[in-house]
Amino acid sequence: MSKLSNIIEDFIKKLLEDTNNGVIEIQRNELAQYFDCAPSQINYVLTTRFSSDKGYYIESRRGGGGYIKIVKVNINRDKYIQNLILNIIGDSITKSKAYGIIESFLEEDIITEREHNIMKVVLGDRTLDNVNCDKNVVRADILKNILLVLLE
Missing domain, CATH: 3.30.56.130 (Transcriptional regulator CtsR, winged HTH domain)
Incomplete structure (x- = not known):
């Protein structure tokens, strides 16, 4: 196999x-x-x-x-993003930490206000209410995939 x-x-x-x-x-x-x-x-x-x-x-x-x-996506070209994906987000991230990352992206003009709001909704507890496993693990996977799309 x-x-x-x-x-x-x-x-x-x-x-x-x-x-x-x-x-x-x-x-x-x-x-x-x-x-x-x-x-x-x-x-x-x-x-x-x-x-x-x-x-x-x-x-x-x-x-x-x-x-x-x-x-x-070449995450190695940007050490900050690589560190963010591998170390800061890791396998699990709380809602408040995820929101903090999103806020910093908005402040650095990496994302628009609209993208900021969409990301917050997607990563919020209300959206993940019906998840049967650890919400923070799912949240981390979603956030990492969003970052990869931003780098694309």
């Missing part, structure tokens, strides 16, 4: 290297057929090998054949 995961990971990384913009769109089912595996194997590789901590942003769409968009 892990050998196949390594092969799939290497294949996706090669696709990303071959593009000049670090963005690929692939269909999960086609990739699963190519590797003769279940689509859940593709999901496993994407979840474990292409996380926001590693500088990847994943967008997934269902229906119409569905596709996965993978974006490689």
Whole structure:
């Protein structure tokens, strides 16, 4: 199982290297057929090998054949963002810490007032009310993905 995961990971990384913009769109089912595996194997590789901590942003769409968009963001080019993603946010972040980061982005003109308000709503407790696991873990994942989109 892990050998196949390594092969799939290497294949996706090669696709990303071959593009000049670090963005690929692939269909999960086609990739699963190519590797003769279940689509859940593709999901496993994407979840474990292409996380926001590693500088990847994943967008997934269902229906119409569905596709996965993978974006490689160079978090190493900006030491502040790298530190923010890996150390300050980490695996979990409280609402107040997340809001503090968002406030600093607004003050530095990295985001607009509208983006600031949207981010606060998305990361707020009210939005995460129906989450069945730790809200702070989900909040951290959302915030890291937002940062990667901002860097894109």
